[in-house]
Amino acid sequence: MTIDVGDRIPEATLAHMTESGPEAVSTGELFKGKKVVLFALPGAFTPTCSAKHVPGFVQKADEIKAKGVDTIACLSVNDPFVMGAWGKDQGVGDKVLMLADGSAGLTKALGLELDLTERGFGLRSDRYAMIVDDGVVTMLNREEPGAFDVSSAEAVLKAL
Secondary structure, three states, rough: OOOOOEEEOOOOEEEEEOOOOEEEHHHHHHHOOOOOEEEEEOOOOOHHHHHHHHHHHHHHHHHHOOOOOOOOEEEEOOOOOHEEEEEEEHHOOOOOOEEEOOOOOHHHHHHHHHEEEOOOOOEEOOOOOEEEOOOOOEEEEEEOOOOOOOOHHHHHHHHH
C-alpha cells in the first residue's frame, strides 16, 4: 500500500554522513514538530538526479525555507558514504539533508519503491516529493516512470 496525503510517516531509521562518519536519523526525530520537504530519487550520481533534481532544491532552498519549511531532505536507496560524497559533489552544504535509505526500509514502508533489477540497479526509490507537517503527509507528488516534473523544487514551491 502506498502512503497518501493525510497518512503519518512510518517509523524507520535512515542515515546521513557527518564529519565523524555515518549517523542514524529516525523518521520520528526528523519529522516531529517540523515542516519537512522530502524528495526522493532513484540514485546518486545518476543523470536526471544530478543534473536537475538535487540542483533545483539547492537553488530554491532559501525560497522554500521562507515558506515555513524547517528541513529539505533528499532520500535515496544508497549508503550514507555515497550520499555524503554526492552531497559534496552537488554543493548542498546545509541547504539539503542527504539521507541514505540503504536497505530501502522507509522506501518499502511508504510503498514508493522502484524495482530496477532487470536493468542491474536493484530496488530503488521512485522519484517523488512530499511535504510533511509534524509527521503527516500534506502533499505527495509521485512521478510517472521516466518523468521529472511534479517532484521538482518549482512544483514544491507552488504547493507551499
